[in-house]
Amino acid sequence: MSADKTPIEVVKEPSMLKQKAMIAENYRKLTGAPETGRKVVSTYVPGNLNELIMCFDMVNNLPEINAIQNGMRQKSRGMIMEAEKMGHSEDVCTYVKADIGMMAKGNIAPNGEPLPAPDLLLLSYTGCFTFMKWFELLRDEYGCETVMLQVPYEGDGKVTENMRNFVVKQLKEEVIPTFERISGVKFDIDRLRENLRRSAAAEDDLVWVLQSAKNRPSPIDAYFGGVFYIGPIFTAFRGTDDAVEYYRLLRQEIEARIANGQGPITPEGDMGSEKYRLVVEGPPNWTSFRDFWKMFYDEGAVVVASTYTKVGGVYDFGFRHDPDHPLESLADYCLGCYTNRNLPQRVEMIENYMSEYEADGFLINSIKSCNSFSAGQLLIMREIEDRTGKPAAFVESDLVDPRYFSKANIKNRLESYFQMIDQKRQGAAAA
């Protein structure tokens, strides 16, 4: 028991320090906007048009990231309860309620300063119906202007010309003119091209890092570690020099880990020997993130591929932002985000990961708040079991509502699951 209470010294690598500084700087820009006069836009992670936002010198605020920050800092419970007191249903997304509760409590950013009201809400309606209602609710609170970018869902598992044209047309005729008007900055497509070029460079290194998990042992954890690796590219940094530099540093660190035969880095240092290689579907729980991760690395379980790390963009099947086709490329990026893909596509992607990353099993962390991910996951699980013959398991939690994280229950399930993988191995060895 006493060992659990000993503060753990977190190992900080240069890329981690770099990312921390980047996030702090963005919050400094956001909270300092009233003094600097910078305009603020709020938008979402999936369908995040950071390269375009940068063309107008605006600062990017992401409500999901604020909710995650509040979840990891154990502040989201009170915010959610505040929103529920205001009349928001206990049944709906806790990101939304954490955001609204955060506003009700003064809208304080992680740096302790109040976040300014946004000048613009960019409703990138990509892969999640709730986004639309969320921004209607925010508009109701802030009373600021909202511009919608509707991204059609890949219902038939493909992007059609009609879908792409629709997104591009909205960008040209509604999104860009609105940004010009709010920011007072004229759109410069060459500036966008430069941003996209930097995006593509960072994306190359990100994909290299994610695919490094094909090594044995995997030098990364592609879910718990993965959420840090995707941080810059999913948020306010895609298209920046900082992001290029971050991914260059990260790649160097992972190259060194492979050369040294090391496994993933965890909050308690190197993971130790790799016993189980897993593919994970669904977002993590943020309020007990460390506890949840520990249940894996204590057992020698490493996540070699995850779908959550594709929610803000799928890059590992070849897509890159393309400076030669800037608006079309932004459209394809939005259309291709993970939760904008239909269920057969998601199953195929997971099946591919199971095989390419030589996984021992498939795990779903099903999130109460997120129907976009969760509806259909039990069928996904069956399909993956049938197609791969590998054991699958299912645990349930929530994004930022600690009331839905049952540590003992999840731990029991995971331990049973790892035993099941062992038995399956023994059975295969005996055959």
Add this chain to the structure above:
Amino acid sequence: MSTTKIINRCQALFDDLDFTAVGDWKAADSTRKVIGFMPVYVPREIIHAGGMLPVGILGGGDQLEVIHGDAYYQSYICRIPRSTIELGVTGRLDFVDGLLFPSICDVIRNLSGMWKLMFPDVYVRYFDVPQNYDDEIGGNYYVNELQELRSGLENVAGRAITDDDIRRSVAVYNENRRLIRDLYAFRVRSPWKAPSSEVYLLLRAGMVLPVEEHNQMLVDYLAAAESQDRAMRDNCRIVLQGSFCEQPPLNLIKSIELAGCYIVDDDFMLVNRWLFDDIPLDGDPIANLAAAFLHGSRETAAKYQPDGALKGKYLVESVRDNAAEGVIFAAPSFCDPALLDRPMLAKAMTKHNIPYISFKYAENSGQMQPIREQAGTFADSIKLWSDA
């Protein structure tokens, strides 16, 4: 024909979870095809124009025992997808040649992919609609989506669907919408003569009958209800809001009425009343359908309201236009669109001094006593303390 006889027929159709009427329609001609659709809106005219029968798939209600369907969903997901899967895996939807999943929420959206995996021989289409109402932007996108739908339906029908075919179908559905508008107007004038439980069953009948037969049924009901003498109660008048997808149990509607509330407007089966006006019969029928959607269709939680100042206005107008005295927000548990929308609509009600109450239900809710008590107390409070 008496209202009783008509409503008995509707009740029998409603109770029949094997869709026998649809099966009989299909069996009458080996070339006939059936296209199912889920809430909230699809352009049934295009299905009809292909000689096919559009059939509303609205879940299993409170009489279907869901055994398989629960194995596909976590406890925090609403009921309608699990009972729909139950209908599918038990063979009750084997008559369906195609199934359309309108853009309403993530659960129905993902169900479209599940259907593709589970029923690979069925034509499955996620029917996306524009949330951008500019003719040149959302309009062009939607016209092309409608053309893709038309093409997919032609493959199912095994024949071309011409513009003239669609125009003829538009005329029949214009008539259906007119009759349903008449029915709603009649209920507003004399809610004691058209109880909402009957109106609901009439609408449900339209989900499984050929539209021509439904039109005649509506004509007959209106004539019979008009001439029938029924006792007027001292009920309050309310608008029911939030029941546009997963259906409330019929007993819930009856309970609200028994508790002293006349429902004078609702959002049941919006596909019937999605478009406000007749669609023109001349010109390009696909463009006409698109224009009607963009500029003359109902507001609901599944649609984006671009102007924040107008949020909830439609509900305020419904209260005013239908001389209602309050709103009952009745949404299915775990219904994201309805429950996320509710605080904004409630705010609009407060702003206009319109009383409201809220509760949740599931399609298989069995215990109506709390609903009766809540609705009864609401009715009493309106009667006793309302300004009116």
